[in-house]
Every structure is written in C-alpha cells, then in structure tokens.
Amino acid sequence: MRILLVEDEKPLADALMQLFRDSRYLADVAYDGETGLDLALTNSYDVLVLDIMLPRLNGLEIVRKVRAEKLDVPILLLTARDAVDDRVQGLDAGADDYLVKPFANKELLARLRALTRRTGSLAGTDIMQVGPFTIDLSSRTAKRGDHPLSLTSKEFQMLELFMRNHGKVLSKKLILDRIWGPDASVMSNAVENYVHFLRKKIDVPGHHSYIETVRGVGYVFKIPSS
Numbered sequence: 001m002r003i004l005l006v007e008d009e010k011p012l013a014d015a016l017m018q019l020f021r022d023s024r025y026l027a028d029v030a031y032d033g034e035t036g037l038d039l040a041l042t043n044s045y046d047v048l049v050l051d052i053m054l055p056r057l058n059g060l061e062i063v064r065k066v067r068a069e070k071l072d073v074p075i076l077l078l079t080a081r082d083a084v085d086d087r088v089q090g091l092d093a094g095a096d097d098y099l100v101k102p103f104a105n106k107e108l109l110a111r112l113r114a115l116t117r118r119t120g121s122l123a124g125t126d127i128m129q130v131g132p133f134t135i136d137l138s139s140r141t142a143k144r145g146d147h148p149l150s151l152t153s154k155e156f157q158m159l160e161l162f163m164r165n166h167g168k169v170l171s172k173k174l175i176l177d178r179i180w181g182p183d184a185s186v187m188s189n190a191v192e193n194y195v196h197f198l199r200k201k202i203d204v205p206g207h208h209s210y211i212e213t214v215r216g217v218g219y220v221f222k223i224p225s226s
Contacts, residue, residue, distance in 0.1 A: 001116060003027040004045045006036030008054050019105050026178055033057025040066050044164040045073055046116050052079040060093045067094035074115035130163040131223030144202060155198050162221035171218040195219060
C-alpha cells in the first residue's frame, strides 16, 4: 500500500509513519496542506490520510481540489472534531471515511485496508493501459501489445510505477523508496540495474527506448508519438 499522510502534529505524524513502516507500507508525509496537495496531485497513492486542521490549506480544501482533478483515490480524514456536522462536511467534500482522534492504531490500519479493498487498486481498476503496454494488477501480468512480458516482481512494480507516472521524471530516490521501501538504503545500485533489466524486456530492439535517462536526476517513461 502506498500512503500519503498529511498531518501537522509532528509527533503524531512520526508515530504514524513508523506504524506504516512496521506494516511494510510505503508512505510519504507532509506537514502542511499546500505540500500535501502538491504530493497528492503529482504522485500516485493508494490512499490519502489527511488531518482536517492544517496550516496553509486545510484537509477539506485538499479533498475538494483532489476531487476537482477527477482523482478517485480513497481519502481518510483524521480530526479531533467529533461533531456530526463536521463528519458530514468531510464526507460531502469527497472523503471516503472519517476517523476521530484519538484512535487505536489497529482501527486506522483496518480502515485503510477496508478502503483499498472497497475501491480495488488505484484509479478503481485492476487493468492499466499506457501506449502499447497493459498490466493486470490482480494477476500481476503484463504485455506489450499481444506480446506477454515475463517480469520479476520488482520489474513489474517498476513498470507499474513508470506507467502510473508516464511523462513525469522520477528521481532515483523516489523509485527506491516506492519499490524497496525500508530496504532502499542498502540498494544503491538497484535502480540502475533494474532499469537495465526492464528495458531489455519491454523495448523492441532497434527502436525507441520507453525509459529515458535524465542525467543527474532519474528516469522518465515515454511513449513515442509515432
């Protein structure tokens, strides 16, 4: 599970990030609403966990802006405000669930699992298609056109990450964090190696490479126009 946490209470945010790491979830954190919105709109997440009372942009405004961009990622709101009107306002803004502070960690994790089960994979479908590539997230299979691709688990995750963010430059650090998570610090050459492996499997010899290197930054997945 890939989670975006937007919470301005740093001790709570740090505790939740540790909880997510212990649960083997990949998570990004933002401590204000503007940064959180930027992350939500520029990255792919399986669920957003938003505090309502945030500096610079509150949680309800983030929800409205995310929904205005037609993103159907599940959203869980966290708040100390337990009034019925507050809960209704959050749900009417486009949130999927609501959890009142203080809460039990087990309940938070259960709510997150329920949200992702309810909506399926990110964007609400198990099938993703970008250019000639199609991946099935439920069977973990991929193909280019009608040609099946024999990918390892990490290669599949990397192709999925590139397809979700096609046309965007992804830094090596981001790729490491998303695919290897807590193990990223000991996998310094993993990105270069796996990009090499993946290129050999998805590219057509003598033709354009779908994964372009952006020197000093990372990689970008591009579909040629012709």
